[in-house]
Amino acid sequence: MKNKIKIGLIGCGRVAENHILAIKECEWAEIAAVSGGRHAQELGERIGVPVLSGDEICESSLVDALCILTPPEFHYIYAMKGIEAGKHVLVEKPVSFSDREIEEMSIAAKKNKVVCMPGHSYIYLPELIRMKRALEGKRLGVPAYVYLSEMYYMPKELAVKYTGPETDVLCHQLYLCLAFLGMPMRTTAFRTCIEGKENETDGAQVSVMLEYAQGTIVQIFVTWAAEDCSSEPWTFKIKIIGNKGCMSFSRRDFMEKTDVEYEQSLYQEMFNEEMKWFVEKCILEGKQPISTMEDAKKVCLLHKAIVKAINEKVVVEGL
Known part of the structure; x- marks a missing residue:
């Protein structure tokens, strides 16, 4: 019997609502914690999960994977912290405006044997x-x-x-x-x-x-x-x-x-299908995303x- 993948959200703006619905539709995922932004406290209380700081959620034993939903300038910081703590990460688009940062995320994910998937949802x-x-x-x-x-x-x-x-x-x-x-x-x-x-x-x-x-x-x-x-x-x-x-x-x-x-x-639906692929295909079955970090670098x-x-x-x- 597989255990559900416990997901933490970093960034609690408008797009977080789409990811929450997608996680609810994913049989093998559940939200474990949230972090980031002025809406974090309200969101955590509404869905009944802890509200943690950015550093805490990246290192928390409550969390197996992270959805990085912040503005793009913070993607690299939180993705690297999560990856180095052994968390799988889904990074919203655009992943970064620096091809060097994208390359470093990809290398770190391979080194730590975790999934790093760009949020190329369509x-x-x-x-x-x-x-x-x-x-x-x-x-x-x-x-x-x-x-x-x-x-x-x-x-x-x-x-x-x-x-x-x-x-x-x-x-x-x-x-x-x-x-x-x-x-x-x-x-x-x-x-x-x-x-x-x-x-x-x-x-x-x-x-x-x-x-x-x-x-x-x-x-x-x-x-x-x-x-x-x-x-x-x-x-x-x-x-x-x-x-x-x-x-x-x-x-x-x-x-x-x-x-x-x-x-x-x-x-x-595109968020739902993306989340299923992230959790079921990539994390649980070890398959590659349809759109990879190499694609994110080319973008x-x-x-x-x-x-x-x-x-x-x-x-x-x-x-």
């Missing part, structure tokens, strides 16, 4: 695993064009808590590109802000182009400036067009009625290239 949805396998099996032939978008209106009171869509959102599309196609040859990108009284979010949006050796062109568009309210909204959209077939995915393919509104059920390098393309208005080669 790739664990069955629909996107199917896309990945279809591409690997050449069922779509050679992909000619891939489009990925994430667009919604970000209220100003939330926008001020983040850096921008190219920092806080784009990593999702980048790790999916890596899963589907690998590293591109070159990239260029543009960032604009939609100005005007009617747009109180500062209107940040980013467009990225990636070129692949086989001729594939990828276009990524992320925006906080506007909602897509059309009949087929591209809130989170992926379209792959190959010379022998095509596939598409929308996060709005599955909508459920709640007490107050319709909810995009696939958003929570970091791609992000640096995109920021350079935006700032210097150039095409970045040799990726």
